[in-house]
Amino acid sequence: MPTMRAYNRTALQTDNRCWERRAVGKVIAVANQKGGSGKTTTVRSLSAALAELGRRVLMVDMDPQGSLTEGCGVRPYDLQSSIYHVILGRCRMADVLLEVEPQLHLAPTNIHLAAAELQLVPATRREDKLRQALRPVRDAYDYILIDCPPSFGLLTVNCLSAADSVLIPMTCDYYTMLGVRLLLETVDDIQREVNPSLVLEGLLPTRFDTRTLHAREILEQTKVALGPRLRIFEPVIRESVRFKEAPIRAQSILTYAATSDGANAYRSLAKEIDDGQAHFGA
Ligand SMILES: Nc1ncnc2c1ncn2[C@@H]1O[C@H](COP(=O)(O)OP(=O)(O)O)[C@@H](O)[C@H]1O
């Protein structure tokens, strides 16, 4: 049985008291149109690792399947209000936030968000809804990580439009590697048409199976083909059953298997991203 938790709504402070390092929180969209590439796991693990570094982090669940929400121990169907209501302008972002851990908040979702994809079509500036919704809370966080849906629809456009950078988790198999090229083209389109300041954070190889030659070959090919264009993070995230077990306990890998390779790999990633962004927005 999954562990379910009753979280308190956050008493969000949007003033600048805790704000010494940056003017505004950095928004990172974790995106890959392929399901199973490790987006949700990366958002959960990297957010926990950034929080462990003392950063204030918000996770935004933009995938209507709500895996991130459930993995934090929140029953999607029990939600009175969610990111769906926020996107449609029915409530404010600050009204839906839940405190998952100290310094780590969640904007939860459920399947209603799938309807927003259609409901937004006639709206003006329909690609801009998430960015507008995040604006009033950005000051309260160092990082905002968005768990994107596994598609190229309007919800994903909203995620990329709201983001400062895109982090791409990628499993090391052939079709996924081909899919990353498509994603990079989409990022180009978004930069050109919607969000000129969007940058590539980098590519994170996930679920890496050290035993197979195929995974190593794909990683090498990816480095050759994409290395000149975007940072490929190391260490890679290895396949480990711990990642599958942690969400059942409503935990991140950082607490569930605190000393595991997987937890340490996400700690390294958090440190690298945080070191690289020391003066972001200042
Ligand atoms: N490094 C890993 N090792 C083993 N399983 C993983 C790893 N990363 C993710 N998973 C598992 O793989 C599945 C897909 O991962 P997920 O993060 O949900 O991908 P996405 O959000 O891109 O669909 C989930 O069951 C998750 O628990």
Ligand SMILES: [Mg+2]
């Ligand atoms: Mg997911």
